[in-house]
Amino acid sequence: MRWKCTCSYDGTEYAGWQKQPNKLSVQQVIEDVLGKLFKSPAGIQGSGRTDAGVHALEQVFHFDRDWKHGGEALVKALRALLPKSIRVESAVAVGDDFHSRFSAVSKRYQYRLKLGEADPFRWPYCWEVPASLNLNLVEAAMGRLVGKHDFAAFAASRGAGLEYESTVRHITNARLTQDSECVTLSFQADGFMYKMVRSLAGTVVNVGLGRLALDDVDTLLESKERIPLVQAAPARGLFLEKVFY
Amino acid sequence: MRWKCTCSYDGTEYAGWQKQPNKLSVQQVIEDVLGKLFKSPAGIQGSGRTDAGVHALEQVFHFDRDWKHGGEALVKALRALLPKSIRVESAVAVGDDFHSRFSAVSKRYQYRLKLGEADPFRWPYCWEVPASLNLNLVEAAMGRLVGKHDFAAFAASRGAGLEYESTVRHITNARLTQDSECVTLSFQADGFMYKMVRSLAGTVVNVGLGRLALDDVDTLLESKERIPLVQAAPARGLFLEKVFY
Known part of the structure; x- marks a missing residue:
């Protein structure tokens, strides 16, 4: 059973x-x-x-x-x-044919960003980002990621000992929402490689902080290899939101 | 300085x-x-x-x-x-005449209650109370506490080794508010004895759960001694909100 x-x-x-x-x-x-x-x-x-x-x-x-x-x-x-x-x-x-990993068709993650400093009660659940973050730029960068792309640049370095048959993934949805508490970045895809969502979030936030240009996102997608432009966001603000079957 | x-x-x-x-x-x-x-x-x-x-x-x-x-x-x-x-x-x-303890004229505490079970993220910051809690009764019980009373029944037992010159305190405000997250009980007074706010919250919640009658609150205020009717609420949902000078 x-x-x-x-x-x-x-x-x-x-x-x-x-x-x-x-x-x-x-x-x-x-x-x-x-x-x-x-x-x-x-x-x-x-x-x-x-x-x-x-x-x-x-x-x-x-x-x-x-x-x-x-x-x-x-x-x-x-x-x-x-x-x-x-x-x-x-x-x-x-049924016995259900498998939590292999039956999954997509997953959604969310990053919760606190603009400025978080208080002691919210700190464990968010990523503190400078208040100068330009949300329009973050949203534009997220838009560039949507679709079926080779996300090799956003996968963990080979040092982690992980090999993928393919590094192509399909991001079906990338959304920025904001409430009084935080800014939430959500990414839905048919699959995420190791550190991929942290690398995606790190990259779009770096665009929003002016550390990367919007066109750098395209360069990364085309590079098909991890290059030092990609910084992974910290684990703390990241939530696995839902697994779809 | x-x-x-x-x-x-x-x-x-x-x-x-x-x-x-x-x-x-x-x-x-x-x-x-x-x-x-x-x-x-x-x-x-x-x-x-x-x-x-x-x-x-x-x-x-x-x-x-x-x-x-x-x-x-x-x-x-x-x-x-x-x-x-x-x-x-x-x-x-x-100035040197300011003293954080002796200059304080009143304090406000708040209890955050989660009706039903809390999720892992809110659990450290709330007191889980059965969803059957009658908020009107809680509010009525809080109303009985407002004013200048002898709160001896709500002070820690003498076993704690604490002696008070007087157990009379003035509760200037007791309010129940509710949002989508939780029910908040706030108590403002010119001073709180050891475990007093936890005993007040424990009592009004027991009224709201039907474990105590509304008139028991008056009985407690008149008793001028700690009696087994008083149960202290857990520490977890309690916040020191503000100290007034």
Whole structure:
């Protein structure tokens, strides 16, 4: 019996989603709790990794275990055992052909930017950017990224040991919104390579700060390799918003 | 030269405002930073204590040190040295007769209540209360507390070793407001005894949950001693909002 679960988490205290030796990961905490609930070790499969310090509004994972009491009771049982920094939002029984990672068709991330200095309560959840940021330029730079492009320039350097069959991705949506709290940059794509969303955000913000020209975005897309113009934004303001199936 | 400073802090990680042996307090962190800045130990005097886990939007403290570069530069220097969980908001040179504690004429605290369960990002900053809370009853209970009363029932038990010359305090304002995020209860008084605001909030919420009757509030005010009806609310949703001079 396969369960599809969604969860939100405050990534501040975690070494990211992915299980790693000697580090506290979100995956590890959830697996430990499932192990207690089912009284035997349980592995879960997430839709993808999030870096250390990155938050999630809706991460998706699945696991296989028999449970006769329904999704709501499973959510309640997991909430009772999990720390408050991780919250299971839903649990639904799905077919065996569902796979949290391979069935995903797109993902949306959001970066929350605080123009100027953040107060102690908002600081863990935003990226502090100089108040001189030109939002029109940021929006224009985001517009250049939309579409199907080779995003090799925005993938992590080969030093990270990651190889991709293709570095072409399709950004279907890139939007800037603003409320009284912060400026939010959201990026939706059919897939994100390692550090890609942080590199995209770092680049459009550098355009908005006048450190890069708008045309540099095109140059990067055409370069097909990582060049020093690309700076990754910090993890702190980044949220995995939604995984689409 | 006396400096009056205001600061905000996320109290989650701290053992409260007040310096204590072997515990990390907000006061200690600020004094350590001042010691570095002035290259000699510096003591500060706060407007009053806040308990472990309680936050502050605007706590006030003063200290005596010569500094020739003005308040703005002092704020900048302190911000550069302080952790992000503590933020100095202002620094103003004042006369020697100003005292952060003894010059204060009133204080306002606020409790942030989340009806139902909080998500991982709001949890550190609110008190989760059952969604069945009757806000009209809470408001009515708050109304009974306004005025000059003997609040002995709402002060910490004598076990805490605290003695007060008088347990009469004047609550000048008690207000309930609500936005999309939370319900906020604010209490302003000429002074608060140890655990008083947490006991007031615990009581009015118990009225709103039907665990206490509205008339029990009057009974408590008349009792002039702590009785088991009074339960203190948790520290997590409590903010010191403002100190008035």
